[in-house]
Amino acid sequence: MQITSRFTIAIHVLVAIEYFKDMDRINSDFLAGSTGVNPVIIRTVISRLRSAGLLHTQRGSGGAELARPLSEITFYDIYQAVDSVDAQEGLFHFHERPNPACPVGGHIHQALDDKLALVQTAMEEQMKKITLQDVAADVAQMALQKKEA
């Protein structure tokens, strides 16, 4: 089981919106071409990012812009935005019918919850330390090196 590609798609989209902000025609078709993902998927990912307040969009004329600088958007912000359903239920899917009459089955959930939370928190804390600026800087450097070669 893996974290949805919506997460890496969202990062890609946000970095691209900033990278190409001086060009016009940064619409969902362009982003679909850059990511290799269906334009409707792009629009739904953007829709979730907008709900989370990470960017603004405009109907009709097209185009999107970030709500705040790349350095102030963390992986955690994006994860919460595009994977919010599971984010509420937690990272781990617990088996749903442990037997309450069994000494183990009756307490395993309670005994595990705090430990699973430790793991999830460790992941989320690391996500909070990484920003889109870190990604954009590497992309820009790599693109430049390629140009020079």
Add this chain to the structure above:
Amino acid sequence: MQITSRFTIAIHVLVAIEYFKDMDRINSDFLAGSTGVNPVIIRTVISRLRSAGLLHTQRGSGGAELARPLSEITFYDIYQAVDSVDAQEGLFHFHERPNPACPVGGHIHQALDDKLALVQTAMEEQMKKITLQDVAADVAQMALQKKEA
């Protein structure tokens, strides 16, 4: 997207095997009853745990025993054992066709990989710090408290 319930099932099963080790008839049907999961699923989970060297089983007569003490089996050991396919591919599912001709699409994978690895490593390092002994101790204490009440 969540980490498979096989993970919590495996923890439940291992703790139960140790908890009930002095009783007989700890077969897959009994464990299915304790977890509320199909016995064949129990056997496949156990099969993976056996492949990972975490327990030994016996055909025909039934029964399983841990290969080493609870205190020497970490969440990470179990995660690797029962989620090994995804463990090889990483925690994150990358979108598969970013456009190599695009400055962003052509470098996003390389620019992201090390950062995604940081997140995955943070999760795994926390998993390595938690053992089945921690879980078993809490289960035993809770079962005792319930008995006294």
Add this chain to the structure above:
DNA sequence: CCTAGTTGTAATATACAATATTACAACTAT
């Protein structure tokens, strides 16, 4: 040796979620 009970595993079914696709109303700039 034979029988009952069990494990290991394949094959299949069912359920659910992710992604792709089609379609179209709402909207904006020109």
Add this chain to the structure above:
DNA sequence: ATAGTTGTAATATTGTATATTACAACTAGG
């Protein structure tokens, strides 16, 4: 008005998790 775009619903397709059935391989005990 028109062309192009977003937002979103509806549906299809695909992939994966879990459930279920079936049975060969095996073990212990009579």
